[in-house]
Structure formats: C-alpha cells, structure tokens
Amino acid sequence: MKRGRPVSEKKDLSLWEGFKAFLMRGNVIDLAVAVVIGAAFTNIVNAVVKGVINPIVGAFGTKDLESYKSCLKAPCTGDDGIEILWGSVLSAALGFLITAAVVYFLMVMPMAKYLARQAERRAAKEGAQETVEVSELEVLKEIRDALVTQRGGSGPAGT
Numbered sequence: 519m520k521r522g523r524p525v526s527e528k529k530d531l532s533l534w535e536g537f538k539a540f541l542m543r544g545n546v547i548d549l550a551v552a553v554v555i556g557a558a559f560t561n562i563v564n565a566v567v568k569g570v571i572n573p574i575v576g577a578f579g580t581k582d583l584e585s586y587k588s589c590l591k592a593p594c595t596g597d598d599g600i601e602i603l604w605g606s607v608l609s610a611a612l613g614f615l616i617t618a619a620v621v622y623f624l625m626v627m628p629m630a631k632y633l634a635r636q637a638e639r640r641a642a643k644e645g646a647q648e649t650v651e652v653s654e655l656e657v658l659k660e661i662r663d664a665l666v667t668q669r670g671g672s673g674p675a676g677t
Contacts, residue, residue: 560617567613575612584609 540546572583579586586605593599 559620563613563617563620567609567616571612571616572609575608583612 568584576582576585582605584603584606586603586608587594588602588604590600590602591598594601
C-alpha cells in the first residue's frame with residue numbers, strides 16, 4: 519500500500535501555492551501600496567478639514583462645524599432629546615469632496631493626459647510605418663514595371 523499525504527493536505531498545499539502565486543503578482547503589491555498611501559492621504563485631508571476648513575466654516579456661525587446639530591425631540595440636553603449631528607456629516611462630505619478633487623486634479627487628469635500623448639505617439643509611429651510600407655511597395659512596383667519594359671513586354675500583367 520502506497521503511503522502519501524492525505525488528499526486534504528494536497529488540497530491545502532495547492533490552495534497555499536495558489537494564494538502565494540496570487541500574492542507574488544505585481545498587481546497585489548501595487549494595490550497594497552495604494553491602500554497604504556490612500557490611508558495616509560486620508561489622514562492629511564481629515565486634518566486639513568478639521569483644523570482649517572471646519573473653523574473657517576464655523577466662523578460664519580458661532581462654533582466649529584462638527585458641533586452643529588439639530589434637535590428632533592426636545593429638550594436636547596442630557597439623554598432625553600434626539601440630536602441630529604448634521605455638522606459632522608457636512609464635515610465628512612467636505613473631506614470627501616476635497617479628497618476627490620485632489621485625486622482627480624493631481625492623479626487622474628495628469629495620467630489621462632499622459633496616456634493620450636502616448637496614444638498619439640503610437641498612432642503617429644504606426645502611420646509613419648504604414649507610409650514607409652506603402653512607399654516600399656510603390657518602389658517595388660516601379661522596379662517590376664521597369665524590368666517588364668526592358669524585356670520588351672507591354673506592361674505589368676494584371677494591371
């Protein structure tokens with residue numbers, strides 16, 4: 519009787535090997551770097567919103583933006599009332615808008631312009647290659663026609 523690993527261990531090993539191959543692909547590493555940078559960037563944006571924008575918006579009122587609230591059920595003092603903290607929601611929305619604007623203007627738009635320039639260069643290069651191929655074909659036709667006329671033929675066959 520042949521002894522080997524049980525089938526379940528073979529399956530676990532192949533799952534582990536598949537997972538290891540997945541982790542070693544470049545896309546996973548790039549994604550992990552993007553998540554870490556995104557988290558750090560989010561902290562910066564949140565600090566700007568809380569430290570600069572909220573006090574500026576709050577200056578138009580009487581307090582910090584995150585302190586604004588409304589009362590659904592009076593009185594809102596203590597545990598009796600129901601408060602709606604709309605200032606913190608507005609603060610989070612401002613943070614999102616600032617993050618989206620920075621990502622768009624500093625990352626998405628420049629990358630789109632770069633990719634458009636690369637596509638134009640590729641198209642121009644392909645167009646130049648087609649022109650060269652067409653002109654080579656024309657030269658070969660002229661050589662063929664010249665050889666035919668030298669032999670005393672009436673012209674290229676089939677034209």
